[in-house]
Amino acid sequence: MGWLLRYLVTLLLSLILSFCTGQDKIVPGISISGNLTLTSSLGAFALGFFSPENSSKYFLGIWYNTVPVPSNTAIVWVANRKSPLDSPGVLMLASDGNLVVLDEARKVMVWSSNVSVSAAAKNSTTGSLMDTGNLVLRFGGDTLWESFEHPSDNMLPGIKVSFNKRTGQQRRLTSWAAPDDPQPGNFTFGIDPEVPFQTFIWKETTGYSRSSIFVGKDTSTVFQNQDGTAYFLSYNFDADEVYITYSVSDSSVQLRVWLSPTGQLELLQWQGSSRTWLLLAKYPVDNCDFYARCGPYSACHRDEPQSPRSPCKCLTGFTAKFPNKWVAGEWSGGCVRENVLTCGNGIFEGYFSKLEKVKLPDHSVLLENRSMSQCDSECRHNCSCTAYAYVNATDTNNIAKCFVWFGELMDLEQNHDIGQYEIYIRVHGSEPAGNKGLSVNSLRQSLVIAIVSSAAGLLAIIFGYFLWKKNLGKEGRTTGRMSEIISNVSVAGGRNDTELPLFNLRSILAATNNFSEANKLGEGGFGPVYKGILLGDQEVAIKRLSKKSGQGHLEFMNESKLIAKLQHTNLVRLLGCCIEEEEMILIYEYMPNRSLDKFLFDPFEKTKLDWGTRFRIIEGIAQGVLYIHKYSRLKIIHRDLKASNVLLDGTMNPKVSDFGMARIFGINQVEANTNKVVGTYGYMSPEYALYGHFSEKLDVFSFGVLLLEIVSGKRNASFYRFENSRTLARWVWELWKEGRGVEVIDASVRETCRTHEALRCIQVGLLCVQEEPADRPTMSSVIRMIGADEATSLPVSKEPAFSTPRNSSSITTYSNNVVTFTLPEAR
Structure with a gap:
C-alpha cells in the first residue's frame, strides 16, 4: 500500500500547488488530476483528463491547446485506451519511476509507461510535455519512454x-x-x-x-x-x-x-x-483504393474508377473466373489463366507480357543487386515466378531494384497516379518478336551443360567415397581419454557397440583448414559447425563442441550413441567422432541444401519448394519420425523436431537431425516425466511445456506444427500479423472452420499444388496439434492419412492447443527458445 500513501501525499501537494496548471513538467510529489493540466512550454499542446463528447468515460490524453476542448477532433494521443475511467483519474510518477494513471475511485493502476528504471533513477524521473506533442519520461538527459513511440x-x-x-x-x-x-x-x-x-x-x-x-x-x-x-x-x-x-x-x-x-x-x-x-x-x-478490389490477375483502371462500366479488367492471357458475376459488378473472384502454363525442368515455353503505368501488386519479393537481364533471367528460370519488375530507385544511391512475384497477382492498378511502373507478367503463348529475355534454345543448352557437369561431379564423389573408405583405417588412432569416453557411449550391457568410426584431431584440422572461418557453416547451442573435406574429397559437416558452452557434453554423448544406432534414409547419418586434447567433435554427412527453414521462410528461396517437393519432404519427415518411434533398434522421442532440424540433401530429400535432446524409451514404455524441459517453444506440446510430461505424442505435436509451416510457408515461432498476436495453428484453425482452408496454402504454390492433397495435410496438421495427447494420431496413422485418396474421410479435429490469442497493448513478437541445440546454418 506504499503507493496509496504516496498518492495521498502527492494529492495534498497538488492541492497546495494548484498553480501547476500550465506547467510543462510533472516531477515527484506533483500529480495531475481533475481539471489540472500540463501545457507545453510554448502552449501548443496540453495534457490532462478528458471525457469525449457523448460519453461518460474519462481518459488521459494530449490535445491541441488552441483547438476548443472538449472537441474530439483535438485529441491526438490517449493513454488508457483499453481501461476507461468512470471519473477523472490521477497522473503521477510512481515509486518505480514510471508515469502511471490511477483510478481514484477503485484505487488501482489502469495505465503505466512500463519501462525498466534503474534504482538510481527511481526517485528522480520527470515527465515533460514537448511542443511537438510528445510526452517524454526522462532521467537527467536520458529519455526512458516517449508517447511518440506508442501512437x-x-x-x-x-x-x-x-x-x-x-x-x-x-x-x-x-x-x-x-x-x-x-x-x-x-x-x-x-x-x-x-x-x-x-x-x-x-x-x-x-x-x-x-x-x-x-x-x-x-x-x-x-x-x-x-x-x-x-x-x-x-x-x-x-x-x-x-x-x-x-x-x-x-x-x-x-x-x-x-x-x-x-x-x-x-x-x-x-x-x-x-x-x-x-x-x-x-x-x-474510390474503388481502386480498396485492397484487391478486382481479385487476382486483374487490374483496376485508375482512369475510370467511378465509371458505370467495370473499372476491373483481366490481364492479358487471363479471363474472368465468374463471367456472369463479373458483368454484374462482383469482381472478387478475379481472373484465371486462359491456358495452363507449360513449364518443366526450368524451361518456360511462354513469354512475359509488359504492362505499363501500374501500381505494382502485393506480395512482391525484392532481389538485391540484380541487373535488368538478371532480373528477367531469374524469373524466367523459376517456374513458380509469375511476374517481375525492374524499378529505378529514387534514393541517393539510385540503385535499381528487382521485384518478383510468386503465385497470384493481387491489388494491381493501372494508370496509378503515384509510382507508375512497368511489370512483366508470365503468360501462355508464343513470345512476340523482340521480346526481352533468354531464348528457349539457350535455356536448353544451359540445362544440358548443367546435367553433364552434375554427372561428372557425382562420379567424383563416388570415387572419393571409396578412396576415403580405403584410407579410413589409417585414421582411427585416438588417445586413452577418447577410448574411455567412447566406451561410455554404449547402450546395452556396458559394451561399446556404437559402431562409430573414430577420427584423430589431425585429420579434422586438415579437413577444416584448422577450423577456418571460411569453412564455418553456422553455430548452435552445441557449438560451431564447419564444412570439411576428408581424404578422397568427401564433403562432411563437422560439429565442434564449444569450449565456452555450458552445455553440450551430455548432448554429445546422447547424440553419438543414438545416431550411430539409427539407419534410415530420412535420418542424418553420423560418420564418426573425435575426442582428443579436450576436443569433442561429431562428423556428419554434408547436406548441400542446408536446413529446411532456410528455404521455407525465405521469400525467394521458398519458391524452390514446389508442392511436389513439399509433399515429399512432409512424407520423408513423417517416415523418419515413425522409424525412431517404432522400427529402430531403440525407441526414441526426438523432443526438438522443427524446420531448422530438418536437413535437405542434394535432391531436396529431408533428413531429421539433432538428437542431442532425444530420450530413449523402453520397448513397452509409453510416457515419461522430466524436471528439465528442453526444446523450442511453439513446437512443444502443452503437457510437456507445462508439466514436463512427454511421450510419442510430443513429437506428433511438433510434427503437426512443422506440417502447417510447410503448407503455409509461415514461421510459427514469429507468427505475428496483427495487434492480437496468435499462433499459426489458431490462424489455420479459424480459416479451416470457416471453409477457407485454401487460403492457408502458401501463395507461391497455391495455384499449382494438388489442392485436395494440401487440404488433407492441413487437416492432419490440425489433428496433430490438439490439446489432449489422446486426441492426436500416432505417426503410423499420420502417414496413412497423408497418403490416403481423396475419397477417404478423416477424423474431425478440435480447436488446437495454445490457440487463445494474447491481448497485448503492443504489437511485439519474439522467438522464445528454451535450451535448444540447433545449428542455424547449413550443415
Whole structure:
C-alpha cells in the first residue's frame, strides 16, 4: 500500500500547488488530476483528463491547446485506451519511476509507461510535455519512454510508423472504436511486415487498403499549400528498421494525419481563422483504393474508377473466373489463366507480357543487386515466378531494384497516379518478336551443360567415397581419454557397440583448414559447425563442441550413441567422432541444401519448394519420425523436431537431425516425466511445456506444427500479423472452420499444388496439434492419412492447443527458445 500513501501525499501537494496548471513538467510529489493540466512550454499542446463528447468515460490524453476542448477532433494521443475511467483519474510518477494513471475511485493502476528504471533513477524521473506533442519520461538527459513511440490514432510530424525486422515489433496507428469512443477500433495503419516496403490499412485482420511500393530511401514533397507551406513524406530503412515519417516546412502549422474510425487516413490542417480542420487529402477514396478490389490477375483502371462500366479488367492471357458475376459488378473472384502454363525442368515455353503505368501488386519479393537481364533471367528460370519488375530507385544511391512475384497477382492498378511502373507478367503463348529475355534454345543448352557437369561431379564423389573408405583405417588412432569416453557411449550391457568410426584431431584440422572461418557453416547451442573435406574429397559437416558452452557434453554423448544406432534414409547419418586434447567433435554427412527453414521462410528461396517437393519432404519427415518411434533398434522421442532440424540433401530429400535432446524409451514404455524441459517453444506440446510430461505424442505435436509451416510457408515461432498476436495453428484453425482452408496454402504454390492433397495435410496438421495427447494420431496413422485418396474421410479435429490469442497493448513478437541445440546454418 506504499503507493496509496504516496498518492495521498502527492494529492495534498497538488492541492497546495494548484498553480501547476500550465506547467510543462510533472516531477515527484506533483500529480495531475481533475481539471489540472500540463501545457507545453510554448502552449501548443496540453495534457490532462478528458471525457469525449457523448460519453461518460474519462481518459488521459494530449490535445491541441488552441483547438476548443472538449472537441474530439483535438485529441491526438490517449493513454488508457483499453481501461476507461468512470471519473477523472490521477497522473503521477510512481515509486518505480514510471508515469502511471490511477483510478481514484477503485484505487488501482489502469495505465503505466512500463519501462525498466534503474534504482538510481527511481526517485528522480520527470515527465515533460514537448511542443511537438510528445510526452517524454526522462532521467537527467536520458529519455526512458516517449508517447511518440506508442501512437494512438494520430500521426504528428516526427512520429514514426515502423517495423523492426529483427524483433518483429511494429508501431502502428489504431483508430478509435467510434467518434466518441477512444478505445481501440477495427482499423490499423502501418508497415506491412511481410513486404516491408509498403504500408497497409487493415480492417481487423484483413487488408483494407495498400500503398504503392517504396523503392528506395526517399523524402518527397507530397503536398504544397497555397501559402507555400510544404509537407514532406520520408521513407527510410536500415538493417533493423523500416519506417515512414513526415515533416512540415513551417513548424507553427498544426498538421496531423488521422486514422478515422471508418478506416480513412486523412491529412488535416487547423485553420485558426475559421476554427475548423481543413481536409488536404484522404485515402482510400474510390474503388481502386480498396485492397484487391478486382481479385487476382486483374487490374483496376485508375482512369475510370467511378465509371458505370467495370473499372476491373483481366490481364492479358487471363479471363474472368465468374463471367456472369463479373458483368454484374462482383469482381472478387478475379481472373484465371486462359491456358495452363507449360513449364518443366526450368524451361518456360511462354513469354512475359509488359504492362505499363501500374501500381505494382502485393506480395512482391525484392532481389538485391540484380541487373535488368538478371532480373528477367531469374524469373524466367523459376517456374513458380509469375511476374517481375525492374524499378529505378529514387534514393541517393539510385540503385535499381528487382521485384518478383510468386503465385497470384493481387491489388494491381493501372494508370496509378503515384509510382507508375512497368511489370512483366508470365503468360501462355508464343513470345512476340523482340521480346526481352533468354531464348528457349539457350535455356536448353544451359540445362544440358548443367546435367553433364552434375554427372561428372557425382562420379567424383563416388570415387572419393571409396578412396576415403580405403584410407579410413589409417585414421582411427585416438588417445586413452577418447577410448574411455567412447566406451561410455554404449547402450546395452556396458559394451561399446556404437559402431562409430573414430577420427584423430589431425585429420579434422586438415579437413577444416584448422577450423577456418571460411569453412564455418553456422553455430548452435552445441557449438560451431564447419564444412570439411576428408581424404578422397568427401564433403562432411563437422560439429565442434564449444569450449565456452555450458552445455553440450551430455548432448554429445546422447547424440553419438543414438545416431550411430539409427539407419534410415530420412535420418542424418553420423560418420564418426573425435575426442582428443579436450576436443569433442561429431562428423556428419554434408547436406548441400542446408536446413529446411532456410528455404521455407525465405521469400525467394521458398519458391524452390514446389508442392511436389513439399509433399515429399512432409512424407520423408513423417517416415523418419515413425522409424525412431517404432522400427529402430531403440525407441526414441526426438523432443526438438522443427524446420531448422530438418536437413535437405542434394535432391531436396529431408533428413531429421539433432538428437542431442532425444530420450530413449523402453520397448513397452509409453510416457515419461522430466524436471528439465528442453526444446523450442511453439513446437512443444502443452503437457510437456507445462508439466514436463512427454511421450510419442510430443513429437506428433511438433510434427503437426512443422506440417502447417510447410503448407503455409509461415514461421510459427514469429507468427505475428496483427495487434492480437496468435499462433499459426489458431490462424489455420479459424480459416479451416470457416471453409477457407485454401487460403492457408502458401501463395507461391497455391495455384499449382494438388489442392485436395494440401487440404488433407492441413487437416492432419490440425489433428496433430490438439490439446489432449489422446486426441492426436500416432505417426503410423499420420502417414496413412497423408497418403490416403481423396475419397477417404478423416477424423474431425478440435480447436488446437495454445490457440487463445494474447491481448497485448503492443504489437511485439519474439522467438522464445528454451535450451535448444540447433545449428542455424547449413550443415
